[in-house]
Amino acid sequence: MTPPLPSDAPRCIRADSREPSGYREALGERRASLLLTDPPYCLLTRRRKGGDLRDPRAHKKIDQNPIVRFETVRDYRAFSEAWLTRALAHLTPDAPLVIWTNLLGKEPILTAARALGYPHLRGEFTWGKRTTDKNANEQTLRVYEVALVIARTPEPVLAPGDLPTVWAVVGGYDDDGDAARWGSHPHHKPFSVVEPLVRTYSRPGETVLDPFAGSGSLPAAALRLGRQTACLEIEPEWAERVTHRLRETVAAYPPPPNGT
Numbered sequence: 316m317t318p319p320l321p322s323d324a325p326r327c328i329r330a331d332s333r334e335p336s337g338y339r340e341a342l343g344e345r346r347a348s349l350l351l352t353d354p355p356y357c358l359l360t361r362r363r364k365g366g367d368l369r370d371p372r373a374h375k376k377i378d379q380n381p382i383v384r385f386e387t388v389r390d391y392r393a394f395s396e397a398w399l400t401r402a403l404a405h406l407t408p409d410a411p412l413v414i415w416t417n418l419l420g421k422e423p424i425l426t427a428a429r430a431l432g433y434p435h436l437r438g439e440f441t442w443g444k445r446t447t448d449k450n451a452n453e454q455t456l457r458v459y460e461v462a463l464v465i466a467r468t469p470e471p472v473l474a475p476g477d478l479p480t481v482w483a484v485v486g487g488y489d490d491d492g493d494a495a496r497w498g499s500h501p502h503h504k505p506f507s508v509v510e511p512l513v514r515t516y517s518r519p520g521e522t523v524l525d526p527f528a529g530s531g532s533l534p535a536a537a538l539r540l541g542r543q544t545a546c547l548e549i550e551p552e553w554a555e556r557v558t559h560r561l562r563e564t565v566a567a568y569p570p571p572p573n574g575t
C-alpha cells in the first residue's frame with residue numbers, strides 16, 4: 316500500500332482549471348512567479364460528411380486518450396479565456412506566461428492573453444522533435460508544438476555579458492524514458508525540453524503553476540530544479556499519477572535546506 320503523503324508534500328489537485336477552487340487548494344494565499352503550462356491543443360472535432368464524429372472513442376475514455384477536441388476555434392478561444400482568467404489571478408504581477416500550444420492554438424492564446432493585460436509576445440520557444448524517419452545522412456525534425464513566452468512588458472535588452480535566451484531545443488519524445496514510466500501521455504515533454512524554460516523564467520524557491528499537469532512533466536522538472544509547484548489536472552487517474560511522480564521527484568532531488 317502507498318504510504319500517506321506528509322501534508323506539505325507536493326501533490327496534483329484534481330480540478331477543472333476554469334474553476335477557482337483548484338487554484339485556492341493548490342496555492343492558498345501564495346502567488347506563483349511563473350505560469351508554465353501545456354493546455355489542451357487547438358484540435359478540432361473530426362466529423363464524417365453526415366456530421367457523425369470520426370473518432371467517438373476519443374471522447375469516451377479520456378484516460379486512454381487525454382485529448383480534448385473543440386468544435387471551432389472560437390470555442391478554443393473561449394476555453395483559453397476561461398482558464399487564463401482564473402490562472403492570472405494567482406500570479407505575481409511580473410510573472411511571465413509560458414504556454415505550450417500547437418500551431419493553430421497560437422492566435423487564440425495570444426488574443427486571450429492580450430485582452431487580459433499581457434500584450435507582449437517575447438518569443439516562441441520551438442521544440443524540434445526528432446522523428447523516427449530513417450536516413451543515414453540527415454535527421455528530420457518535426458515542429459508540432461511551441462511554447463509562447465508572454466509578458467506584461469517587452470523583453471529586456473540583454474547586457475553584453477548576459478547569456479542569450481534559448482529559443483529552440485532538439486529532442487525526441489521520450490529521450491530520458493520518463494514518458495514510458497508515467498503513462499506515455501501523448502503530450503509528454505522530456506526534461507531536456509522543459510529545463511531551459513524553468514531556468515530562464517524562474518528562480519530556485521519560487522512557485523511554478525501548471526493548471527494542466529497531464530503526466531506531470533512540467534511540475535516534475537520545476538521540482539527537480541529546486542522550484543515549488545502548484546498543479547491541477549482534470550482527470551483523476553492522471554492527477555493521482557502526477558502526485559506519485561512529484562513525490563518520487565522530491566525523494567530523488569531533495570530541496571536545499573534553506574528552500575532556495
Ligand SMILES: C[S@@+](CC[C@H](N)C(=O)[O-])C[C@H]1O[C@@H](n2cnc3c(N)ncnc32)[C@H](O)[C@@H]1O
Binds near residue numbers: 355381383528533
Ligand atoms: C497537453 S496535456 C498536458 C501534458 C503534460 N504537459 C505532460 O507532459 O504530460 C493537457 C492536459 O490537460 C488536461 N485537461 C483538459 N482540460 C482540463 C481542464 N479544464 N482543467 C484541468 N485539466 C484539463 C487533460 O486531461 C490533459 O492531461
